[in-house]
Amino acid sequence: MLEVRNLQVSVEGKAILRGIDLAVNAGEVHAIMGPNGSGKSTLAQVLAGRESFTVTGGGVRYLSRDLLAMAPEERAREGVFLAFQYPVEVPGVSNVYLLKAAINSLRKHRGLPELDAIEFLGLVREKMTLMDMADEMIYRSVNEGFSGGEKKRNEILQMAVLEPKLAILDETDSGLDIDALKVVARGINALRSAERAIILVTHYQRILNYVAPDFVHVLSQGRIVRSGPRELALELEQRGYGWLEEAAPTSPLGASAK
Amino acid sequence: MTTTATRLDELLRRDYPHGFVTNLEADSLARGLNEDIIGLISARKREPQFMLEWRLKAFRHWLTMTEPGWASVRHPPIDYQDIVYYSAPKSGKDGPKSLDEVDPELLRMYEKLGVPLQERERLAGVAVDAVLDSVSVGTTFKAKLAELGIVFCSFSEAVHEHPELVQKYLGSVVPYTDNFYATLNSAVFSDGSFCYIPPGVRCPMELSTYFRINAKDTGQFERTLIIADEGAYVSYLEGCTAPVRDENQLHAAVVELIALDNARIKYSTVQNWYPGDQEGKGGIYNFVTKRGDCRGANSHISWTQVETGSAITWKYPSCILRGDNSVGEFYSVALTNHHQQADTGTKMIHIGRNTRSTILSKGISAGHGSNAYRGLVKVLKSAAGARNYTQCDSLLLGDQCRAHTFPYIEVKNATAKVEHEASTARIGEDQLFYCMQRGLSAEDAVSMIVNGFCKEVFKELPMEFAVEAQKLLGVNLEGSIG
Numbered sequence: 089m090l091e092v093r094n095l096q097v098s099v100e101g102k103a104i105l106r107g108i109d110l111a112v113n114a115g116e117v118h119a120i121m122g123p124n125g126s127g128k129s130t131l132a133q134v135l136a137g138r139e140s141f142t143v144t145g146g147g148v149r150y151l152s153r154d155l156l157a158m159a160p161e162e163r164a165r166e167g168v169f170l171a172f173q174y175p176v177e178v179p180g181v182s183n184v185y186l187l188k189a190a191i192n193s194l195r196k197h198r199g200l201p202e203l204d205a206i207e208f209l210g211l212v213r214e215k216m217t218l219m220d221m222a223d224e225m226i227y228r229s230v231n232e233g234f235s236g237g238e239k240k241r242n243e244i245l246q247m248a249v250l251e252p253k254l255a256i257l258d259e260t261d262s263g264l265d266i267d268a269l270k271v272v273a274r275g276i277n278a279l280r281s282a283e284r285a286i287i288l289v290t291h292y293q294r295i296l297n298y299v300a301p302d303f304v305h306v307l308s309q310g311r312i313v314r315s316g317p318r319e320l321a322l323e324l325e326q327r328g329y330g331w332l333e334e335a336a337p338t339s340p341l342g343a344s345a346k
Numbered sequence: 347m348t349t350t351a352t353r354l355d356e357l358l359r360r361d362y363p364h365g366f367v368t369n370l371e372a373d374s375l376a377r378g379l380n381e382d383i384i385g386l387i388s389a390r391k392r393e394p395q396f397m398l399e400w401r402l403k404a405f406r407h408w409l410t411m412t413e414p415g416w417a418s419v420r421h422p423p424i425d426y427q428d429i430v431y432y433s434a435p436k437s438g439k440d441g442p443k444s445l446d447e448v449d450p451e452l453l454r455m456y457e458k459l460g461v462p463l464q465e466r467e468r469l470a471g472v473a474v475d476a477v478l479d480s481v482s483v484g485t486t487f488k489a490k491l492a493e494l495g496i497v498f499c500s501f502s503e504a505v506h507e508h509p510e511l512v513q514k515y516l517g518s519v520v521p522y523t524d525n526f527y528a529t530l531n532s533a534v535f536s537d538g539s540f541c542y543i544p545p546g547v548r549c550p551m552e553l554s555t556y557f558r559i560n561a562k563d564t565g566q567f568e569r570t571l572i573i574a575d576e577g578a579y580v581s582y583l584e585g586c587t588a589p590v591r592d593e594n595q596l597h598a599a600v601v602e603l604i605a606l607d608n609a610r611i612k613y614s615t616v617q618n619w620y621p622g623d624q625e626g627k628g629g630i631y632n633f634v635t636k637r638g639d640c641r642g643a644n645s646h647i648s649w650t651q652v653e654t655g656s657a658i659t660w661k662y663p664s665c666i667l668r669g670d671n672s673v674g675e676f677y678s679v680a681l682t683n684h685h686q687q688a689d690t691g692t693k694m695i696h697i698g699r700n701t702r703s704t705i706l707s708k709g710i711s712a713g714h715g716s717n718a719y720r721g722l723v724k725v726l727k728s729a730a731g732a733r734n735y736t737q738c739d740s741l742l743l744g745d746q747c748r749a750h751t752f753p754y755i756e757v758k759n760a761t762a763k764v765e766h767e768a769s770t771a772r773i774g775e776d777q778l779f780y781c782m783q784r785g786l787s788a789e790d791a792v793s794m795i796v797n798g799f800c801k802e803v804f805k806e807l808p809m810e811f812a813v814e815a816q817k818l819l820g821v822n823l824e825g826s827i828g
């Protein structure tokens with residue numbers, strides 16, 4: 089589904105990603121871990137089409153298309169979803185309004201009729217129950233005055249409604265208490281399917297107790313320095329990132345295994 | 347009427363030995379402005395003597411005035427002698443014959459707004475029979491309103507049928523000496539709306555010029571006078587919702603509102619006159635004086651405006667809070683795109699005790715647009731316990747536009763409380779990216795963010811107006827994203 093080849097990205101002349109290789113297939117959950125500043129969020133945002141980054145080398149193919157050549161909204165319509173690390177506030181625009189505009193732009197792109205108000209609300213309510221969200225949340229302005237936990241839940245709600253093919257979750261677990269973490273994990277697990285791929289960008293292995301990844305990649309200084317099965321995350325938990333940062337980069341198992 | 351005519355004949359004989367009669371038959375007056383022209387306008391409208399005198403007083407005063415220079419707008423000098431001050435209702439003679447003759451840009455805009463075809467023709471000034479529909483609609487409503495004693499008619503009709511009301515209230519809020527443009531309007535205004543709600547009557551429907559006969563013929567110098575008698579209520583919609591084709595550049599209207607004891611007037615405007623093209627050529631100069639007088643105790647006047655059109659907007663819908671416990675409100679959205687300029691705001695003059703006012707202004711600048719909020723909150727010595735809350739927010743799109751805020755506050759009573767909040771923000775790249783990542787196009791994203799920014803004002807508008815206002819913002823923001 090997604091093939092990242094030797095991706096190099098810089099911001100204002102400073103190299104952030106220095107040759108990322110990653111292959112993700114439908115049905116897989118990949119965790120991308122790494123210390124602060126390793127380039128995890130950059131990778132997530134570049135995949136979603138953020139323009140403040142400059143791709144200086146390499147490429148990304150998504151469903152056999154050149155992902156980097158697609159506009160952000162086109163990527164979204166083709167099924168790429170980014171759950172933001174810092175969900176953005178949009179004052180005066182209700183959650184339900186944004187969601188409806190979003191789902192209908194996706195449906196239009198796919199040649200489907202727009203959902204009417206009743207179908208739409210039915211869908212949203214169902215997903216809100218899954219996310220333990222009170223009804224009034226959807227009538228509040230997008231993320232405005234939401235607590236950290238509410239914002240993250242809201243991201244997963246959007247994901248659940250929009251049903252992407254490739255979901256990239258950028259530190260969705262950070263700042264969550266244990267109950268909220270469980271709810272978010274439940275939302276993510278509910279979306280796991282043979283047709284969908286999920287990339288979990290995370291700092292901590294904690295969420296991986298609830299969402300079991302198929303592969304774990306460790307990012308350090310803009311490179312994937314180690315890839316492995318779920319157990320790698322546990323090892324990281326015990327030993328920290330230091331031992332990997334010192335070690336020489338190894339070939340990314342996740343990519344070569346496929 | 348006879349007196350006026352005689353007087354006019356004299357004037358005519360003296361100053362217009364040639365050509366006048368021809369002019370009269372052609373149904374439009376010569377360019378330029380002088381006492382004769384004013385006499386002719388008044389005669390053409392068969393006005394009683396008091397109207398002519400009032401116009402002439404205004405004109406004589408106008409001659410002593412100069413254009414105000416304090417607004418944050420720029421335009422080439424206006425030649426007031428090069429304007430036709432009275433042109434008869436557009437007929438098949440001077441209007442376009444069919445939509446084929448209408449500026450395609452204009453039609454594209456109507457189409458985007460979802461204006462029905464017939465309506466588009468009417469708005470573009472095409473002489474079509476469809477107008478008949480609205481005439482009959484107008485008549486139906488008028489009969490219904492008349493049952494309640496509500497007077498709702500064109501200004502010209504009011505002058506004939508209710509001269510005592512006109513004489514009593516005309517110029518009582520905006521005197522003919524008020525300001526350069528209002529004074530000019532007083533001298534030459536061609537028509538407008540008149541509305542009187544009798545004591546204790548709650549007007550059962552939103553009144554709008556759309557329902558009024560003659561609506562399309564009001565011209566560029568309109569005058570509106572609305573009186574809510576004791577305990578009355580009226581909501582009035584000023585529908586310049588679609589750009590009216592107008593060859594002339596200057597639009598100088600005056601609106602006067604009077605609320606007596608316990609009366610309430612809600613006045614909503616969605617203004618979308620032709621803003622000029624993308625290079626800033628053409629467009630309407632919208633120099634308008636709007637003022638409401640909360641004359642009675644516990645009276646309430648609220649202005650809601652959405653200003654998206656015009657090359658230049660210069661207007662300050664204001665409230666004079668004379669009655670004790672009276673309330674004034676001003677809710678405004680002003681959008682400037684391309685080379686549009688807006689200098690708009692309000693004046694809240696607190697005179698009565700415990701008077702309250704709220705000002706909520708949202709300015710959006712895009713392209714090379716310039717947007718200024720200018721407001722005065724004045725609390726007189728007599729206004730013990732007065733309260734004002736002002737909030738001015740500006741939103742910038744792009745890096746070529748400008749936003750200014752000029753709040754003036756004068757407080758002469760120590761018991762008054764006045765609050766002012768202001769903010770300026772740029773549409774965040776974060777917000778745009780967030781919405782686009784959810785599948786929205788850049789234009790839809792901007793439109794949604796801007797609409798969100800304006801929400802507090804839109805919710806003051808009647809339902810259908812709010813929908814239209816949202817669409818308008820979208821259309822007018824077109825091309826503002828690089």
